Amino acid sequence: MDTGSLFILSVLICFVHPERKFVFVNKYLNWTSAQTYCRESFTDLVTVQDEQENQKLMELAEDLNECVWIGLRHTLHNWKWSKGVPSRSYDQNDDIWADGQPDNDGGGEHCAGISVTSLKGFNDKECTTALPFICFDDKAVLKYIIVEELETWDDAQIYCRTTHDDLATVTKETLLLLVSQLMLTGQREAWIGLYRDPWSSWSDSTSTSFNKWETDPTIHPTDDSCGCLKADTGLWQDISCDTGNQFFCYQDLRQTVLKVKLQSAVDLNNMEMQQQILEQIQDRLEAVGVTNITVKWRATAQNSNPEELVTN
Numbered sequence: 001m002d003t004g005s006l007f008i009l010s011v012l013i014c015f016v017h018p019e020r021k022f023v024f025v026n027k028y029l030n031w032t033s034a035q036t037y038c039r040e041s042f043t044d045l046v047t048v049q050d051e052q053e054n055q056k057l058m059e060l061a062e063d064l065n066e067c068v069w070i071g072l073r074h075t076l077h078n079w080k081w082s083k084g085v086p087s088r089s090y091d092q093n094d095d096i097w098a099d100g101q102p103d104n105d106g107g108g109e110h111c112a113g114i115s116v117t118s119l120k121g122f123n124d125k126e127c128t129t130a131l132p133f134i135c136f137d138d139k140a141v142l143k144y145i146i147v148e149e150l151e152t153w154d155d156a157q158i159y160c161r162t163t164h165d166d167l168a169t170v171t172k173e174t175l176l177l178l179v180s181q182l183m184l185t186g187q188r189e190a191w192i193g194l195y196r197d198p199w200s201s202w203s204d205s206t207s208t209s210f211n212k213w214e215t216d217p218t219i220h221p222t223d224d225s226c227g228c229l230k231a232d233t234g235l236w237q238d239i240s241c242d243t244g245n246q247f248f249c250y251q252d253l254r255q256t257v258l259k260v261k262l263q264s265a266v267d268l269n270n271m272e273m274q275q276q277i278l279e280q281i282q283d284r285l286e287a288v289g290v291t292n293i294t295v296k297w298r299a300t301a302q303n304s305n306p307e308e309l310v311t312n
């Protein structure tokens, strides 16, 4: 046989209508091992986006009297601005923090402020603390407005969004100016628009506001807590990620990989030949009822066989 003519092709099929299949895995693994298992065997640990999906998972585990891992893990590393700009997120290693900060003192410091005692950067504090705050207003002459009323971070955000644009986004360059202005008011600290939600990131990087927490899970000093779903009640608990639990994976049905071996004397780098093969695959799929798809080649790192086909 002419081994030079044997090509291994992978066909990745993407359906237009997204659909996910949930899988209950009856193995007891810690959260990280469960994540690895799901990624190797399916797509990822499950993301729960609404009540209907939460119900589906309960039914899948048949009212099991145990807590089953879902794809939620506590993370302290994802800081965001209220106004959403700049678009990048900050983490603990960014050069925006005062010395020793963010320290998440007490485990629940998820909002950030500036202080007259530090020109180096910000401090994380509990969002329920009442502080003055700094709004930003692009239409105002003085765009940074220090409001001396004491408010929680959430109420300060509401005020700024109602009265001005939003809570202020502060850079290293504007920090010195704002601290100077704060000193003039006689206040020592003020909220800015920086915050984090430690439970907003799922294993597959989806962001969703849906949750079913049994109790407020936000007070954790470290990132060793993960989310699980109690199959009998549908409520979520946060427990140590090292616990051995059964778990829910999901399979993204929009992407199905088919591996095909072709024996051919033709050169698959020939553009016309590639197009003919794509059309034949598409025709065959439609003939068996697989519609709403297109198929195309995906270049591989090495431009030689095996090559891959991708559809979308």
Ligand SMILES: [Ca+2]
Residues within 6 Å of the ligand: 101, 102, 103, 104, 105, 109, 123, 124, 125
């Ligand atoms: Ca702090």
